[in-house]
Amino acid sequence: MSLRIELQEQQKAAMRARDKARLGTLRMLLAAVKQKEIDERVTVTDDDILAIIVKMVKQRKDAAQQFTDAKRQDLVDIELAEIVVLEEFLPTALSQDEIVALIAAAVEQSGAQGMQDMGKVMAVLKPQVQGRADMGAISSVVRQQLA
Template sequence: MSLLDTLNQDMKQAMKNKDKQKLSVIRMLKASLQNEAIKHGRELNEEEELTVLAREMKQRKDSLQEFEKAGREDLVAGLQDEIAVLTPYLPKQLTEEELHEIVAQTISETGAASKADMGKVMGALMPKVKGKADGGLVNRIVQQQLS
């Protein structure tokens, strides 16, 4: 079942349950997916859907950090709810140990030896962990292993 089909089913269920928060988040996500499909001029494949989903999650996490810094607890609670609604649609996230293994393997595959090779490593690594790990965490682990 595609992500759009799952979202449609969950949207119907949210309507029946009168869950306005979940309904709103699902509608925003569907709109983002449909806008991306229009931009590409075709249906999205699974990887493209994952990219849109990851982008939506990243936007919310970035906003959450900013609101926490500004002390806007009223907005923090709403964003945490939105993140909770989006999380089940993301693939299972990799643990730090799994990331360390993948990074080490990619470094050996690319023959990277120093931080100067960081771009080469990240270019090879990101497609492997796309949607399964936070880019900032991946970046930090690569820097640790290349130093």
């Protein structure tokens, strides 16, 4: 089943269960997917939806941090609840060992010799780790291996 259909089914289930918080988050996610389709005039794939979810989780984490700094625990709780719902649709996270192995394979596959080839390595890695690991953390590990 495609991720979009699964999201729509989960939305229907949230409506039936009268779970307003979950329903609101799912509607927001489906609206972002629809917006991408309209803006770019394309049919989104599961990879596109994963990219949207990753972006939304990152936004929620940033917002939660700002609300924590402002001592607004009520808003932090809302953001964290949305993160929990969004992360249900992400694939399982990669372990550190798996990340290192993927990076080593990508360096070998791209024939990277130094820092000037970082873009080649990241291009190989991105489709493999999208939604399963933080790209910032992966970038730093790639820098260490190429340096």
